[in-house]
Amino acid sequence: MCLVFIAFECHKDYRFVVAANRDEFYARPTEAATFWTDRPSVLAGRDLEAGGTWLGIERGGRFAALTNFRNPARQRTTPPSRGALVTNFVTGQASAVQYTSELRDSAEHYNGFGLLVLDNSELAYCSNGVKPVQRTLEPGLYGLSNHLLDTPWPKVVHGKQGVQRCLERGADINELFEVMTNRRCYTDDGVTGRDLRPESERNFSAAFVETEHYGTRSTTVLTMSRAGQVEFYERTYRRDNTRYTSQEFRFNTADKGDVEQ
Helix, strand or coil: CEEEEEEECCCCCEEEEEEEEEEEECCCCEEEEEECCCCCCEEEEEECCCCCCCEEEECCCCEEEEEECCCCCCCCCCCCCCHHHHHHHHCCCCCHHHHHHHHHHHHHHCCCEEEEEECCCCEEEEECCCCCEEEEECCEEEEECCCCCCCCCHHHHHHHHHHHHHHHCCCCHHHHHHHHCCCCCCCCCCCCCCCCCHHHHHHHCCCCCECCCEEEEEEEEEEEECCCEEEEEEEEECCCCCCEEEEEEEEECCCCCCCEC
16 A cells, blocks of 8 residues: 655645655565665665665656555566656656656556656656556646545545645645654545455555554655755654654755755
8 A cells, every 4th residue: 555645736835745655565675765876866765676666756856656556356477567667757758748648558567556757847647457547637636545546535535635734834844744644544435445354444544554564664755846946855664663764855956966965
């Protein structure tokens, strides 16, 4: 399970604001967010098992975020890594619309995913969870978990409401982290798709997931001002989820100088 909210061109001070949780098995090796040594323009965490990432931004402002799509009936045995979908976009030259349009045609080769990509002018979405779909998105606030964009799971609905309140009050970073670390579980029908045992459904219905072997590994809050100033904050949680380490990066998309950490 994962959870991403993106506010695109709907705040007077920010071109976009992102708040995202990455959920994964605790045992899966992961590198915290940093600029990659092999691709120095890419700022992202890294999945050390497959080599890709779930969320990243390039120094020029190209951004992408990925979630898995929950569909137990759609599990290929040797699919290409979905994490490469983020890396390929942020390091490439294709526009958001071109990239997602071309990906729609090859999406069947991957296990289920939802992908948001943002270039210097447009935000686009692609998914293969039900059938290949591609959309160019208008300015607004969007929520993506492990189903289609804006599927009204309670964690998506209530999370969007929380992010909207934060934006109305000025997009405070700590308040956005509070939204993403909400541990409230829901028991309504269809809280996360109804394809797991009831106990698992309840656990995965929270924005911040905690189970014995699987849960929220990190939270990212990212903003880009209308002047191109990027602020990237990540909290990486320890196994007991009571403590975390923090990474912070600041740079301007027009500036080739040093990054503030």
